[in-house]
Amino acid sequence: DQQVKQNSPSLSVQEGRISILNCDYTNSMFDYFLWYKKYPAEGPTFLISISSIKDKNEDGRFTVFLNKSAKHLSLHIVPSQPGDSAVYFCAARKSGGGADGLTFGKGTHLIIQP
């Protein structure tokens, strides 16, 4: 049973436009959400995170929105650049503390077209 779902395996966006990557979750115990970017044969790189007490967090071109009632979060990248082409993973951590790992979605492959 997938607790973190990224329903779009791939997304193609024109350079300079906005990229919106979506993520849904089912477990109400999740209280902290993260987005990672991954290139082939490399480890994921942390991008941005959001706590469940917030609904928005912004860092440069990256903004994450959290809608707790809908159990949905999204990552906005504006403007999209060629170097943004990668696989993006949504991840979530359960409340209660404890370093018991993150639950990952299957990823969305973002392709930025020139």
Next chain:
Amino acid sequence: DGGITQSPKYLFRKEGQNVTLSCEQNLNHDAMYWYRQDPGQGLRLIYYSQIVNDFQKGDIAEGYSVSREKKESFPLTVTSAQKNPTAFYLCASSRDRDWGTQYFGPGTRLLVL
């Protein structure tokens, strides 16, 4: 330069053989993790360790073993009991047990001959 290192980058295993993947961090992080990634899949947690000399099974621990004798090191052994070991293995660490942001190493690709 602080970071997480994994070695080797590629590893080949023969049938029935145990192999050990190395993970070292100099970030002074308390918690360390091992994940496995298969093609088209997300990362799945194998084992994690919150402090030295303590570790816990993750979602897919069968066929794997770990040790945490030093804060900086968290090696993963893929035993012969792991029937489908071919995958990309990722090690991560986080500052402490309550800190959700994990930082990843470059990964090791394990292939079975």
